[in-house]
Amino acid sequence: MGTVVLAGAGKMGGAMLSGWLAQGLDARRVMVIEPHPSDEIRVLAGAGVRLNPSPKDIGDVAALVVALKPQAFREAGPALKPFAGPATLVVSIMAGMTIASVAEVCGGNVVRAMPNTPAAIGRGITVAVGANNVGSAQRATADALLRAIGSVEWVEDESLMDAVTAVSGSGPAYVFLLAEELARAGVAAGLPEELATKLARETLAGSGELLHRSDLSAATLRQNVTSPGGTTAAALEVLMGADGLQLLMTRAVAAATRRSKELAK
Structure with missing residues (x-):
């Protein structure tokens, strides 16, 4: 897997980051965008995770994982566009944000996912759905990133995600x-x-x-x-x-x- 950029390192984003590192992802291949990093995230930055890098210093991004609150995404989302090329995998875990909405702001090939808070102990359940332009290789990458915090189920109908959010997300x-x-x-x-x-x-x-x-x-x-x-x-x-x-x-x-x-x- 190439460079992974994590936008938003709050409770859920932080849980994902910890899961990736625990499963052996090289910390030097992880970039975190977080204007208000917690002490835990700063410790991980000291261990090799790069914190708030400039897009021009990253190179090719294999996956951009967006773990912002939906309200924050409307303001901060456009700043993420330089991190995602036309074929970059973009994994959104934002409640209620559609594939089309994320693609409009960030570009890339979008996977919409909904995890839940037991992710903090590796016992989450995530449901994911991919855009039509997400191929099998990118789907496998998204699946691996999400499995770091628990089990994963895939659906083909994005309209199911609102009910998923209501049942397992909440x-x-x-x-x-x-x-x-x-x-x-x-x-x-x-x-x-x-x-x-x-x-x-x-x-x-x-x-x-x-x-x-x-x-x-x-x-x-x-x-x-x-x-x-x-x-x-x-x-x-x-x-x-x-x-x-x-x-x-x-x-x-x-x-x-x-x-x-x-x-x-």
Whole structure:
């Protein structure tokens, strides 16, 4: 792989950079564009990653990875154009930004991708879609860059990306909210706050790992915990009622999908 330019080294961009280096990408082949680098990024710069280089000092760029916030891209995007030639692979991980929007600003052959925050520990899930001019070799390069932070799924229909953003891109926040509210409910039921918080965190973390390792469906795992007429069944009767979790989650994902589409305008 040739030179990789990373535009934006916040939480997600930084996680990708750490993943690339951990998997053996030569730090000297990585260029980072970040006006406000964190201490961690400065340390990596001291280890060979080049920070805020001039386009004329880079030469040929194999891939430009854009990890900016969509709002920042509208202002800073044109400054990225010198880094991308007509055939440069451009990987965008910006929520709501379409392939056409990114190509208009940066040029190049665009792959639109949506990772999520478990990327920080190498357990993210990313969905990607490529423009028609992205060939098999560039798709393989994009796949390798994205796999540094977790698993990757590819789709052929870009219109699916708004729903992807709503389910997996925003999804970790839903899980964290569940941990918050489960702990709060435990306190309301009489548990000390510290114990309720630990029980909620460990229960969600352990259940997530069980779901990850098991070949069983989420529904089957749920049923395995639920004894007829027992305590779990009593709770699920509330959560699965007419105004329960199914309706709330459907509405939440629909709201996030709508917002993803709005960001593209």
